[in-house]
Amino acid sequence: MTAFIELDHVTMSYGDAGSAVPAVADATLTIGRGEFVALVGPSGCGKSSLLKIVSGLARANSGVARIDGRAIAGSQASVGMAFQxxxxxxxxxxxxxxxxxxxxxxxxxxxxxxxxxxxxxxxxxxxxxxxxxxxxxxxxxxxxxxxxxxxxxxxxxxxxxELLLLDEPFAALDAFTREELWEVLQQLWLQQKFTVILVTHDLREAVYLADRVYVMSKRPGRIVYERPVALARPRTLESTFDEDFVALVHALRDHIGEVRAA
Ligand SMILES: Nc1ncnc2c1ncn2[C@@H]1O[C@H](COP(=O)(O)OP(=O)(O)O)[C@@H](O)[C@H]1O
Ligand SMILES: [Mg+2]
Known part of the structure; x- marks a missing residue:
């Protein structure tokens, strides 16, 4: 896998030194070109902040964020974004x-x-x-x-x-519509093979769509767990009832539970 997105010990805070709100702490991760990654974690843990760093809308205070080997400085031409x-x-x-x-x-x-x-x-x-x-x-x-x-x-x-950043894009939709949109997004990705970072609260959504799921800790967010999803593609709504799908969702739920309790 060639690295496309690299975060190397990235830390980011809002505000001035005196009143700084740390949002991302020492986040390190590598995403391959064409990979579909999901990012999950408790509300307010720094997921959107991490996307802002990758899109160039916010700057890391320390550490380095790179796209395609180049340090990210300012907004990126080859990024698409969608929000809730x-x-x-x-x-x-x-x-x-x-x-x-x-x-x-x-x-x-x-x-x-x-x-x-x-x-x-x-x-x-x-x-x-x-x-x-x-x-x-x-x-x-x-x-x-x-x-x-x-x-x-x-x-x-x-x-x-080359890169699609999605910040809880389906969170406001009803369950049926949301699942239809999983299919749509998977189809677009299978056709075009852009790299994706999807922030979501929905663990089934993460497992349905992603090649790999990262779990972030409570604020300031660190990457505390990484789980590959080796399920066959294209995934179907039917496959969300399969034993291995359900087992993955459960494993992630346990990790989120630990993170929330920590
Ligand atoms: N523009 C901002 N100014 C100050 N604090 C912010 C700003 N945006 C987010 N925060 C704070 O940073 C933390 C992480 O926020 P965010 O990245 O939006 O979390 P998430 O997307 O995981 O819910 C939160 O405590 C939030 O209140
Ligand atoms: Mg957010």
């Missing part, structure tokens, strides 16, 4: 929302103007993969929460990023 709220712009259609990153980013807007038809075709293709064919011209308010989150995934992937 889909945050689609209400005055744009679904298609226009998906195209937004190409229009606004310095790296893409020239190409977007030159090859607009190509980019529009790519956006339509993505919308089709996630099951939103026919909704291209609908406004966000006409879409359900799950459909908005599908569009948000397309928007995160429209520029073909």
């Amino acid at each position: 709220n889909a945050t689609l712009l209400p005055w744009r259609t679904t298609l226009e929302n998906v195209l937004l990153p190409l229009e606004v980013s310095r790296d893409h807007r020239a190409s977007f103007r030159r090859k607009k038809a190509e980019h529009v075709a790519a956006a339509r293709q993505l919308l089709q993969v996630v099951g939103l064919e026919g909704y291209e011209n609908h406004a966000p308010y006409e879409l359900s929460g799950g459909m908005q989150q599908r569009a948000s995934l397309c928007r995160a992937l429209i520029h073909g990023p």
Whole structure:
């Protein structure tokens, strides 16, 4: 496995020296190119902060964070992000929302103007993969929460990023919709093989989607446990009832229990 993301003893705090809130403590991990990693841990332990460091939105106080061998400094062109709220712009259609990153980013807007038809075709293709064919011209308010989150995934992937950062993207959805979105995300990843860091509270979601699960301690978050998930792909909802799937979820639940009690 070639290392793509490396965190080497990364520590990060908010605020000034006097009133600093430590959020990430001595986090060390390596993620291979094309790997799907899930990050779980108690609320407020520093998961979003760790994603901010990887995206370049926040800086480590000590230690080094690298993407592809280079220290991360400032925002990264080849990163896509999605969050719990889909945050689609209400005055744009679904298609226009998906195209937004190409229009606004310095790296893409020239190409977007030159090859607009190509980019529009790519956006339509993505919308089709996630099951939103026919909704291209609908406004966000006409879409359900799950459909908005599908569009948000397309928007995160429209520029073909090497790295996708997902911060509890399905947490606000009902259980059935959430499981449908697992399938959608797995399919996108199997097709495009970008690297993923998924932050989630849902251990079944972590085991369904990830090649490896990292467990973080209470704040300030350290990486305390790492569990490979060697289940066959593509994973199915049916397979979540298999013995080895259930055993993995239980093992993770035990670790989270220990971390919370510590
Ligand atoms: N912008 C900020 N300023 C100050 N403290 C923050 C900020 N963002 C997060 N924190 C604090 O840092 C800790 C870790 O936060 P976060 O990374 O959001 O945790 P998680 O995503 O695991 O719930 C929390 O105690 C939180 O209150
Ligand atoms: Mg968070």
